[in-house]
Amino acid sequence: MTAATxxxxxSIGYDDTPVLPGQEWRxxxxxRPQPRVVTPPPAGEPLxxxxxxxxxxxGTDLSQxxxxxxxxxxxxxxxxxEVAPGTGGIETREQFGxxxxxxxxxxxxxxxxxxxxxxxSGVFLLGKYEIQVLDGYDNPTYADGxxxxxxxxxxxxxxxxxxxxxxxxxxxxxxxxxxNGKKLESPAYVxxxxxxxxxxxxQALMGPTGHRTVSSYDIPHPPTGPLALQDHGDLVRYRNIWxxxxxxxxxx
Ligand code: MG
Numbered sequence: 001m002t003a004a005t006x007x008x009x010x011s012i013g014y015d016d017t018p019v020l021p022g023q024e025w026r027x028x029x030x031x032r033p034q035p036r037v038v039t040p041p042p043a044g045e046p047l048x049x050x051x052x053x054x055x056x057x058x059g060t061d062l063s064q065x066x067x068x069x070x071x072x073x074x075x076x077x078x079x080x081x082e083v084a085p086g087t088g089g090i091e092t093r094e095q096f097g098x099x100x101x102x103x104x105x106x107x108x109x110x111x112x113x114x115x116x117x118x119x120x121s122g123v124f125l126l127g128k129y130e131i132q133v134l135d136g137y138d139n140p141t142y143a144d145g146x147x148x149x150x151x152x153x154x155x156x157x158x159x160x161x162x163x164x165x166x167x168x169x170x171x172x173x174x175x176x177x178x179x180n181g182k183k184l185e186s187p188a189y190v191x192x193x194x195x196x197x198x199x200x201x202x203q204a205l206m207g208p209t210g211h212r213t214v215s216s217y218d219i220p221h222p223p224t225g226p227l228a229l230q231d232h233g234d235l236v237r238y239r240n241i242w243x244x245x246x247x248x249x250x251x252x
Contacts, residue, residue: 002149011114013142017077018214020153020206025144025214035159040195043167046079047102049242054226056092057081057103063092080239081108083121083231091127092190098246101125101172101227106237107135109165113234115141119164120232122151125174126225128208129188137161148194151209156192156199167239168195177205177245179220187217188222209252 010186013030025032038216049055056064059079065072068088076153080095107119119135126145129150136147148170177184188205191198207215230239 006069006188008077012105012140012213013145013175017212020144020214024087025223028142028144029215030142032155033158034140035144035146035155036146038158040162040197041161043162043195044147045167046104046167046240049102050238050244053102053242053244054094056241059236061238062090064094065085066093080237082237083233085231085235087231088161089124089228089231091124092232094152095222095224096243096245097176098125098225099172099174099212100127100244100246101174101241102169103165103172103241104239105133106167107133107137107164108235111164112137114139114165116232117226118234119236120230120234121236122207122230122232124170124172124230125172125188125190125227126221127222127228128225129174129190129205130209130230131170131172131190133194133230135164137163148192148199150190150200150203150205152213153206153215154200154203156194159202160194160197160199162195170194176223176225177217177221178223178240179217182220184217198243214230 006202014028015025062072067073072090074084115245122130124130132151134147134151147161148156171193177187177188178186192200207217
């Protein structure tokens, strides 16, 4: 147990989790200060993909995605797809590695629940590394689990959330980790722009996303994997998802 002496209340997080390496906070520490709120520019029209992007979702079909038992089951309509709670996450049929990813999402306009129970979903690079999707507008939760957090590792530099129901954008620049046999050669790096605001700048990741644990690169994996979207039981919507593979990028 640690004394609740700084930051926000422990009730929104944990005080019995391990301390994050190189940081003064525990995993999902309820006392860790909330990111400063920045009002982003207003929501706009979907950002059209550049010519060399792979369009993963244009609002009309889910042919590039699969669910736990075959085809993706999330419903389509109005140019977006919506999480079908209980059906599980979906992931791309194709594998991707180093990339530039653009996607747009919206938390439910009808606010229900709080903390991690409000508009929770997630974007998983390589199916392993989560950038949190959450309705973090006026919704305190543990800082490493707020919207656009590198879940369980790093809060966003600021909270740039739009209001629930409004479309939000993520532009994610991801470099996959590299292994030589069982040895880590270079960690994953991520840069994230949320609603036009920088929230992670070439941040090295500690390892694949976990819950209540300190992550590590114990298990080597290939430098590619599916892009996955999380079913966390909330009616989060997605539209306009495209990706540019950075095949010539030198991760070293
Ligand atoms: Mg999540």
